[in-house]
Amino acid sequence: MTVLDTIHGRLVVSCQADPGEPLDDPAHMVALARSALRGGAAGIRAQGLPDLRALRAALPDTPLIGLVKHGGSGVYITPTLAHADAVAATGVDVVALDGTRRPRPDGRTLAETVTELRRRHPRVLVMADVADAADAYEAVAAGVDLVGTTLSGYTGGAVPHDPDLALIATLAGALPVPVVAEGRINTPDEAAAALRHGAHAVVVGTAITRPAVVTARFAAALVTDREMS
Numbered sequence: 001m002t003v004l005d006t007i008h009g010r011l012v013v014s015c016q017a018d019p020g021e022p023l024d025d026p027a028h029m030v031a032l033a034r035s036a037l038r039g040g041a042a043g044i045r046a047q048g049l050p051d052l053r054a055l056r057a058a059l060p061d062t063p064l065i066g067l068v069k070h071g072g073s074g075v076y077i078t079p080t081l082a083h084a085d086a087v088a089a090t091g092v093d094v095v096a097l098d099g100t101r102r103p104r105p106d107g108r109t110l111a112e113t114v115t116e117l118r119r120r121h122p123r124v125l126v127m128a129d130v131a132d133a134a135d136a137y138e139a140v141a142a143g144v145d146l147v148g149t150t151l152s153g154y155t156g157g158a159v160p161h162d163p164d165l166a167l168i169a170t171l172a173g174a175l176p177v178p179v180v181a182e183g184r185i186n187t188p189d190e191a192a193a194a195l196r197h198g199a200h201a202v203v204v205g206t207a208i209t210r211p212a213v214v215t216a217r218f219a220a221a222l223v224t225d226r227e228m229s
C-alpha cells in the first residue's frame with residue numbers, strides 16, 4: 001500500500017510546537033504522535049529537522065509529512081530548495097513546502113524546486129501548501145504529488161475562523177492529484193465535512209496537539225460567560 005493509499009479517507013495529525021513552548025522537544029512530539037496513532041490517526045505531519053529525525057526513527061512505518069518553518073511571515077514553510085533537501089534527507093515520506101505563487105527566498109520557482117528535489121530524492125512525494133485555487137493549478141503544473149489547503153487564510157488580512165471547505169471542494173473537483181484538507185479544522189464534524197467536500201485526507205493540528213491554545217479557548221469562554229452574567 002502506498003502512503004497516499006494509507007492516508008486515504010483518514011486523519012493525519014500535525015504534531016508541532018513553537019520554539020520555547022513547553023512541548024518543544026522531539027521526545028514530546030514522538031509521544032504526541034504515538035497518542036495520535038493510538039487514537040486512530042493514519043499519519044503524522046511535523047516540523048523541524050530534530051523532530052522529523054526522532055519521529056522517523058520511532059515510527060518507521062507511519063506515513064510522515066515533513067516541513068521546516070523558517071521565519072514567521074511571507075514564504076516560511078520549507079521556503080527553499082536547501083530546506084526541502086534537508087527535510088527529505090530525514091527520511092520523511094512527503095515533503096510539504098510553500099506552494100503559493102509568491103517569490104521564494106532562494107529565487108527558484110516552485111517548478112525548479114520540485115524538479116531538483118525529485119532528482120536528489122526520487123522516492124519522496126511533494127505536497128504543495130497553497131492558499132487558493134490559482135496556486136494549486138500552478139503547483140500541479142510544477143509537478144507536485146498532492147496539494148494541501150494549509151495556507152488558505154494565512155497570506156494576508158485577518159485569519160478566518162472556519163476551515164476553507166469551499167476551496168477544498170473546488171480543488172477536489174478540479175485537480176488530478178489528491179487534495180488534503182488542512183487549516184482550522186477544529187472539530188470532528190469539520191473533519192468529516194472536509195472529507196464530504198472531497199478531501200483525500202484531513203490534517204488536524206491545533207485542536208489535537210496544541211494544549212495551550214485549546215486551553216485558552218476554554219478559559220476565554222469562561223471569561224466571556226462571567227462577563228455576560
Ligand SMILES: CC(=O)N[C@H](C=O)[C@@H](O)[C@H](O)[C@H](O)COP(=O)(O)O
Nearest residue numbers: 014150154183184185204205206207
Ligand atoms: C499556516 C501554518 O503555518 N500552518 C502550519 C503548517 O504546518 C501549522 O502551524 C498548522 O498547525 C497546521 O497547518 C495544521 O493546521 P491547524 O493547526 O489549524 O489544524
